[in-house]
Amino acid sequence: MKGVFSEEEEEEGMEEGGSVTLDDLKKKMAEFARERDWDQFHSPRNLLLALVGEVGELSEIFQWRGEVPKGLPDWKEEEKEHLGEELSDVLLYLVRLADICGVDLGKAALRKVELNALKYPVHQCKGSSKKHTHYSNSNSNTSSNNKTSSLTEHSKNGSSEGL
Numbered sequence: 001m002k003g004v005f006s007e008e009e010e011e012e013g014m015e016e017g018g019s020v021t022l023d024d025l026k027k028k029m030a031e032f033a034r035e036r037d038w039d040q041f042h043s044p045r046n047l048l049l050a051l052v053g054e055v056g057e058l059s060e061i062f063q064w065r066g067e068v069p070k071g072l073p074d075w076k077e078e079e080k081e082h083l084g085e086e087l088s089d090v091l092l093y094l095v096r097l098a099d100i101c102g103v104d105l106g107k108a109a110l111r112k113v114e115l116n117a118l119k120y121p122v123h124q125c126k127g128s129s130k131k132h133t134h135y136s137n138s139n140s141n142t143s144s145n146n147k148t149s150s151l152t153e154h155s156k157n158g159s160s161e162g163l
């Protein structure tokens with residue numbers, strides 16, 4: 001990875017990946033594209049297609065292997081390295097797509113986690129992998145409008161500060 005990170009970034013620990021933020025990746029991708037005069041190619045549609053292509057490459061790694069144990073204990077180092085590369089391609093295109101579309105991905109994802117928690121209340125779905133529609137008769141917060149207003153109420157109560 002030498003040469004990819006500035007001295008400052010290496011000191012901050014970005015080289016080790018420990019403290020990398022979505023904002024760091026967004027800036028890296030913007031710089032990567034600008035340096036190559038590739039902003040012209042990084043349109044929403046192109047980035048979406050590139051993202052889907054990389055999801056396909058990621059899927060190929062697992063294709064035909066059957067279920068694999070968590071942590072991938074039997075995989076060779078080079079197989080895990082390859083997996084890391086494909087996961088990264090997906091993440092990088094996703095971060096770039098969000099940036100080009102003017103979406104704050106970190107903020108949107110945190111908000112989505114809150115919405116998910118409202119859609120899947122612990123007391124209703126603990127230990128069950130059923131889709132939220134399974135609970136829709138007993139849960140009035142299933143329409144998207146209701147979800148949003150519930151989230152707003154939730155935020156007002158101070159449970160989702162900063163979202």
Ligand SMILES: Nc1ccn([C@H]2C[C@H](O)[C@@H](COP(=O)(O)OP(=O)(O)OP(=O)(O)O)O2)c(=O)n1
Pocket residue numbers: 032038041057088089092093
């Ligand atoms: N127009 C492009 C082309 C590439 N990349 C960056 C983002 C991805 O992280 C990576 C994708 O590069 P490749 O298209 O070469 O795909 P792979 O790295 O998967 O290589 P290959 O398809 O040979 O397996 O490079 C980019 O930002 N914009």
